[in-house]
Amino acid sequence: METRLILGSMKVGALAEVLVILLLGWPPAIGHVLVLGLLALAIILTFRITFGHVLLVADYVRQLFAENGPSAEESKRRQASPFLGLRPKYSHYMGGGKEASAQAKPAPKKRQVQQDDDIPLNEQETVPLEDDLGGEYEDEEAEDPLNDINVHKQEVGLVPRGRRVPKQLDPEEHAQAVQGASQHELPFDEQVALKFPRKAPKKVSEMESLAPNPRLPGQPKARAASQPAQVIVSSWKLPDTALLNNPDEVKLQLLGDDTTSLAKTIQDTLRSFRVDAEVRPEDISIGPTVIRFGIRPTGKPEMKMDEKTHKMMPVRDSTGNIVYETRTRVSRIMALQNDLALVLEAKAIRMEAPVPGRPYVGVEIPNKNSRLVTLREVLESKEYQGMKAKSKLAIALGRDVAGKPRVGDLARMPHLLIAGATGAGKSVAINTIIASILTQATPDDVRLLMVDPKMVELSMYNGIPHLLSPVVTEVDKVVPLLKRGITEMEQRYRLFSQLGVRNLDGYRKMRLEKLAKGDTSLNNLPAIVIIIDELADLMMAAPEEVEGMICRLAQLARATGIHLVIATQRPSVDVITGLIKANIPTRISFMVSSAVDSRTIIDMGGAERLLGRGDMLYLPADAGRPERIQGAFLADEEAEALVHYWRQQIIERAIAIGEIANPAEAENKPQVEPGWEISEQPAEEFELDDELLDKAEEVVREYGRASISLLQRRLRIGYSRAARLIDLLEEHGIIGSAEGGGRSREVLDGSSDDGFDDGELHTLADEAVDIMADQQRNEFLRQQAEAIKRQKPAQNPPHEDIS
Numbered sequence: 001m002e003t004r005l006i007l008g009s010m011k012v013g014a015l016a017e018v019l020v021i022l023l024l025g026w027p028p029a030i031g032h033v034l035v036l037g038l039l040a041l042a043i044i045l046t047f048r049i050t051f052g053h054v055l056l057v058a059d060y061v062r063q064l065f066a067e068n069g070p071s072a073e074e075s076k077r078r079q080a081s082p083f084l085g086l087r088p089k090y091s092h093y094m095g096g097g098k099e100a101s102a103q104a105k106p107a108p109k110k111r112q113v114q115q116d117d118d119i120p121l122n123e124q125e126t127v128p129l130e131d132d133l134g135g136e137y138e139d140e141e142a143e144d145p146l147n148d149i150n151v152h153k154q155e156v157g158l159v160p161r162g163r164r165v166p167k168q169l170d171p172e173e174h175a176q177a178v179q180g181a182s183q184h185e186l187p188f189d190e191q192v193a194l195k196f197p198r199k200a201p202k203k204v205s206e207m208e209s210l211a212p213n214p215r216l217p218g219q220p221k222a223r224a225a226s227q228p229a230q231v232i233v234s235s236w237k238l239p240d241t242a243l244l245n246n247p248d249e250v251k252l253q254l255l256g257d258d259t260t261s262l263a264k265t266i267q268d269t270l271r272s273f274r275v276d277a278e279v280r281p282e283d284i285s286i287g288p289t290v291i292r293f294g295i296r297p298t299g300k301p302e303m304k305m306d307e308k309t310h311k312m313m314p315v316r317d318s319t320g321n322i323v324y325e326t327r328t329r330v331s332r333i334m335a336l337q338n339d340l341a342l343v344l345e346a347k348a349i350r351m352e353a354p355v356p357g358r359p360y361v362g363v364e365i366p367n368k369n370s371r372l373v374t375l376r377e378v379l380e381s382k383e384y385q386g387m388k389a390k391s392k393l394a395i396a397l398g399r400d401v402a403g404k405p406r407v408g409d410l411a412r413m414p415h416l417l418i419a420g421a422t423g424a425g426k427s428v429a430i431n432t433i434i435a436s437i438l439t440q441a442t443p444d445d446v447r448l449l450m451v452d453p454k455m456v457e458l459s460m461y462n463g464i465p466h467l468l469s470p471v472v473t474e475v476d477k478v479v480p481l482l483k484r485g486i487t488e489m490e491q492r493y494r495l496f497s498q499l500g501v502r503n504l505d506g507y508r509k510m511r512l513e514k515l516a517k518g519d520t521s522l523n524n525l526p527a528i529v530i531i532i533d534e535l536a537d538l539m540m541a542a543p544e545e546v547e548g549m550i551c552r553l554a555q556l557a558r559a560t561g562i563h564l565v566i567a568t569q570r571p572s573v574d575v576i577t578g579l580i581k582a583n584i585p586t587r588i589s590f591m592v593s594s595a596v597d598s599r600t601i602i603d604m605g606g607a608e609r610l611l612g613r614g615d616m617l618y619l620p621a622d623a624g625r626p627e628r629i630q631g632a633f634l635a636d637e638e639a640e641a642l643v644h645y646w647r648q649q650i651i652e653r654a655i656a657i658g659e660i661a662n663p664a665e666a667e668n669k670p671q672v673e674p675g676w677e678i679s680e681q682p683a684e685e686f687e688l689d690d691e692l693l694d695k696a697e698e699v700v701r702e703y704g705r706a707s708i709s710l711l712q713r714r715l716r717i718g719y720s721r722a723a724r725l726i727d728l729l730e731e732h733g734i735i736g737s738a739e740g741g742g743r744s745r746e747v748l749d750g751s752s753d754d755g756f757d758d759g760e761l762h763t764l765a766d767e768a769v770d771i772m773a774d775q776q777r778n779e780f781l782r783q784q785a786e787a788i789k790r791q792k793p794a795q796n797p798p799h800e801d802i803s
């Protein structure tokens with residue numbers, strides 16, 4: 001074609017003639033440009049020439065030229081720096097001694113500031129150094145003879161140079177140095193004896209021999225024989241777990257067709273939404289109530305040509321995993337929660353991203369072959385046995401999504417908050433906690449206090465020796481009970497500080513040591529577990545008091561071995577307040593009705609997707625994410641069997657010491673630990689509460705009248721307590737007596753704003769009067785504040801604030 005274009009009509013072949021036809025009408029130059037341009041394009045595309053290649057070639061050509069002779073710029077760059085070999089002018093150590101530093105003094109105090117390369121150095125601006133380094137700083141240090149560096153310099157100067165002869169050992173000096181020290185005979189004893197005959201030790205083996213290694217067979221026995229027994233044998237006998245129901249023989253269905261097809265459904269659904277992910281068989285966990293599938297986000301794999309097969313294969317890393325060019329985002333998988341629930345036809349699914357410690361997103365769906373987790377199987381598991389050996393407060397929780405038994409230690413929790421909707425399994429959980437304690441701890445180890453405002457859940461435990469006082473069912477008795485707990489805590493604190501021990505463990509250790517020496521001065525202090533089955537009822541009766549006491553107990557009781565287990569079915573912020581939450585770090589959430597409730601309990605959503613009937617999220621104090629567990633189940637008859645077992649022991653003991661003649665007497669006798677009697681009349685307890693009486697007096701004086709509802713609102717206390725305070729105020733002559741027909745009582749020393757009296761009845765009219773009085777008072781205060789504001793600018797200096 002080129003020939004045809006250049007030479008015009010010359011025959012160059014049929015193909016060239018055909019190809020060149022289109023270009024013949026144009027000037028030959030256009031034809032050349034087009035043809036050469038097409039050729040260049042073909043070369044670029046065929047050889048995949050990029051701009052990088054062009055730059056590479058350009059660089060190479062530039063270097064070729066450069067080798068012939070460096071450019072002016074290059075030679076300038078290669079010149080030696082004018083500062084090469086110069087020390088910084090303000091260095092401490094420039095020059096030799098003081099004279100040198102004195103000579104050099106003017107120089108170090110100036111610093112050259114290079115502003116422009118073109119300006120000669122001597123013309124550049126100089127800045128005095130004192131400004132930056134703080135005046136006389138250098139000279140002071142250089143001249144100070146006690147300065148560490150100067151002392152060291154002098155000492156270094158004294159060290160002789162060259163090889164030195166090793167110093168001879170002075171036997172006298174050596175003998176003095178090792179005087180009083182005793183050690184095992186050394187293997188080179190004979191040589192020592194030869195060299196220092198006077199100092200050869202006659203008998204040096206005074207060191208105590210090492211304790212035998214308990215891991216070697218036969219050694220523990222020898223040790224046990226040589227030491228006093230460190231365990232106090234309790235006179236109580238623990239029950240056998242055989243008392244409890246036998247675990248169901250139902251076997252878990254392992255990786256049958258069901259899970260395989262479900263895994264395939266999940267993977268197909270993800271693919272249909274263009275989400276690259278895989279569900280591997282090893283990532284499927286089958287638990288008692290849920291099955292968890294692990295979805296691993298994959299992506300577009302990086303491909304390379306296989307040398308043997310000449311096919312494109314995915315690149316694998318050193319561990320054999322596929323390397324992905326782009327990965328699927330976890331959030332894209334999470335967004336498909338409802339779509340997955342739809343295709344799986346599941347009642348409720350819960351997704352967890354990522355499952356802690358695993359490289360996948362967990363999808364939990366209900367297990368159609370769900371089964372009961374019995375308390376006995378968890379109590380007999382090796383996990384529980386291990387925990388039991390460490391702590392007397394080991395509790396059985398249930399089984400996790402992989403079917404592994406899960407246990408906890410109440411001593412380390414150290415308090416537990418349980419919440420969940422009604423019927424979700426709170427009471428069963430509390431019963432399993434109590435049963436765990438009853439099966440492994442004697443009353444010498446652990447004592448219990450129980451509050452059951454619902455009156456039906458815990459009353460059956462009355463009469464067991466672990467109870468410090470009978471189960472409290474009246475709300476009014478809870479405050480005295482908690483107060484008694486706080487008193488106990490304070491007593492223990494005082495005792496511990498007198499003995500110089502830090503906590504209950506330290507106390508127990510000290511007691512064992514004393515007992516080994518025959519000193520029985522220290523009493524046994526059992527751990528105390530306070531169980532409250534419905535917090536909401538208590539918080540409604542006296543929110544401030546109950547909250548304050550729970551927080552006080554929660555903050556300080558850990559060291560003294562007092563633990564709280566609190567349950568509520570109303571996980572709202574007025575029941576589980578911020579303060580209570582902050583002080584009770586370990587939480588269990590059963591199914592709740594909304595994500596808001598879930599967040600109130602475990603600080604995140606998820607509990608609203610639980611299945612109920614013991615399905616729970618367990619959040620230990622030290623974990624960031626909750627763990628899903630199917631709670632252990634304890635049937636009523638099992639709990640009764642345990643209670644019967646312990647009651648029987650009490651009866652046997654009482655008969656043995658002649659306290660009672662027949663078992664029937666014991667059944668009727670409530671067991672109360674001396675000092676733990678909770679007063680039937682809560683008023684007696686309140687009477688001692690001078691602090692609140694003072695506050696009540698302040699309130700009635702401030703308002704100029706007294707009523708129960710006023711005290712209830714102002715002091716945030718319950719009705720009965722407010723009523724009792726009104727009685728006390730009357731007894732102390734602060735308010736007038738009830739005189740029928742009125743609503744508020746007269747305050748005797750203050751002014752009464754109305755003529756009404758008598759406030760025993762808590763009526764709506766009573767409330768209305770209080771509200772109106774409140775409004776009047778607020779209006780008065782507002783007017784006062786405005787009056788002060790108006791006066792302020794006019795006066796100088798301003799008046800003191802009246803409020």
Ligand SMILES: Nc1ncnc2c1ncn2[C@@H]1O[C@H](COP(=O)(O)OP(=O)(O)OP(=O)(O)O)[C@@H](O)[C@H]1O
Binds near residue numbers: 420429630
């Ligand atoms: N761990 C469990 N395993 C199997 N079923 C359970 C479990 N826990 C509870 N259930 C079932 O749920 C029912 C209700 O449990 P529970 O009485 O403990 O609920 P609750 O939360 O205490 O309710 P409420 O607040 O009304 O007292 C039980 O009767 C039992 O059938």
